[in-house]
Amino acid sequence: MNYLIDEGILKMDTQTEILEEKKNQNLDFSLFSNLESYGHEEIVICSRPEVGLKAIIAIHDTTLGPSLGGTRMWPYESEEAAMKDVLRLSRGMTYKSAISGLNLGGGKAVIIGDPQTDKSEMLFRAFGRFVDGLGGRYITAEDVGMTELEMEWIYSETKYVTGIPKSLGGSGNPSPVTAYGVYMGMKASAKKAYGSDSLKGKKVAVQGAGNVASHLARFLSKEGAEIYITDIFKEKAKKVAEEVSGTFVDPDDIYDVDMDIFSPCALGGVINDDAISRISCDIIAGGANNILDDEVKHGEDLIDRGILYAPDYVINAGGVINISSELEGYDEDRAMQKTERIYDTVLDIFDYAEENSVTPVNASNRLAEERIESVKNLKSIYSSKSGFSGRNSEIYMRDRK
Numbered sequence: 001m002n003y004l005i006d007e008g009i010l011k012m013d014t015q016t017e018i019l020e021e022k023k024n025q026n027l028d029f030s031l032f033s034n035l036e037s038y039g040h041e042e043i044v045i046c047s048r049p050e051v052g053l054k055a056i057i058a059i060h061d062t063t064l065g066p067s068l069g070g071t072r073m074w075p076y077e078s079e080e081a082a083m084k085d086v087l088r089l090s091r092g093m094t095y096k097s098a099i100s101g102l103n104l105g106g107g108k109a110v111i112i113g114d115p116q117t118d119k120s121e122m123l124f125r126a127f128g129r130f131v132d133g134l135g136g137r138y139i140t141a142e143d144v145g146m147t148e149l150e151m152e153w154i155y156s157e158t159k160y161v162t163g164i165p166k167s168l169g170g171s172g173n174p175s176p177v178t179a180y181g182v183y184m185g186m187k188a189s190a191k192k193a194y195g196s197d198s199l200k201g202k203k204v205a206v207q208g209a210g211n212v213a214s215h216l217a218r219f220l221s222k223e224g225a226e227i228y229i230t231d232i233f234k235e236k237a238k239k240v241a242e243e244v245s246g247t248f249v250d251p252d253d254i255y256d257v258d259m260d261i262f263s264p265c266a267l268g269g270v271i272n273d274d275a276i277s278r279i280s281c282d283i284i285a286g287g288a289n290n291i292l293d294d295e296v297k298h299g300e301d302l303i304d305r306g307i308l309y310a311p312d313y314v315i316n317a318g319g320v321i322n323i324s325s326e327l328e329g330y331d332e333d334r335a336m337q338k339t340e341r342i343y344d345t346v347l348d349i350f351d352y353a354e355e356n357s358v359t360p361v362n363a364s365n366r367l368a369e370e371r372i373e374s375v376k377n378l379k380s381i382y383s384s385k386s387g388f389s390g391r392n393s394e395i396y397m398r399d400r401k
């Protein structure tokens, strides 16, 4: 896939000369059909060859408020792969914020490059200027391949950044809050499956022993759950197992553990045909993104097997809830309180799924879409606000620097 770049930014338009040029270069237009099927508002392609910057910012939907989503740095094998990823991820953010009750839209950015070798101050400052040029339509945050240092460089060029270090007045590492949300989602699932939300004595198998998983294990241990934990870095899992008086499990054996609840907190796509044929449990509730390899097929397979699935993007929303709290002036207790609402949201989703005979993921998608449509309708009432950009977000942004 190729694009025409004008002053470093390509905006999607249909000017005759661009069409002519594309015809001459024999390019296809699958990009536009992708945009149409995903329903994106705007894509910005950022190029600054002097500093090696190749980035794409995707703004999916701003009905609920400014689009918010992290920046991912990844050595994509092709520009098309980068484009597909940013389209998928930004759309996911729209649904995540909508179902979480946030006044935020969905956006995401990808920087094409190797996080080990291609980082420089000027690359990220240049990227920060592109973000700033969007005037708040897109607010960025940390994602895969990024660290606090790069976020600080971006922040030096734009105030439209969240998830900045606590030392700069931000919310810092979101993982403990994400883990708390996963824990709440798991308790709500237990309420649905067992009639009680107590996890005392429940056997919970946790895949991964990283940031989210280790905090989750601590919440579970406090409640008296029996924890089985694994990681490809075995020492990491052994350390957490020791801390929470749990049991270390070899990575290959995690699906075969005698368990009540499975909590994937490492990778996406782990619930596939093979895993489903091996796992025997009542609930799957984890922090990883895109846990179901095939959302439709595996969502239905789990129902057939009597396994209750808590949609991942709903229960791992603590991270975005946490960083979005920065827009109101960060307060950790308030972020935790908002994250606690994941419990009720998950129960609402299960009820909707049951009433409408759909999978929990389908129910969640529909509820998110209904919220977006309702706000669209609300906008037909005149308001003195120039836009629906979230309660205090614009005011706070203005005061921040």
Ligand SMILES: NC(=O)c1ccc[n+]([C@@H]2O[C@H](COP(=O)([O-])OP(=O)(O)OC[C@H]3O[C@@H](n4cnc5c(N)ncnc54)[C@H](O)[C@@H]3O)[C@@H](O)[C@H]2O)c1
Residues within 6 Å of the ligand: 174, 175, 176, 178, 207, 208, 209, 210, 211, 212, 213, 230, 231, 232, 233, 236, 251, 265, 266, 267, 268, 287, 288, 289, 316, 317, 319
């Ligand atoms: N950190 C957050 O706030 C947050 C928010 C939303 C979603 N998530 C998602 O949660 C997941 C975990 O995030 P994290 O921040 O804890 O990452 P992390 O890198 O700290 O932890 C992931 C752990 O999984 C392990 N791992 C990788 N492959 C494995 C395998 N096959 N079997 C067992 N262990 C394996 C890694 O070694 C690592 O220790 C990711 O999918 C992430 O996208 C995280």
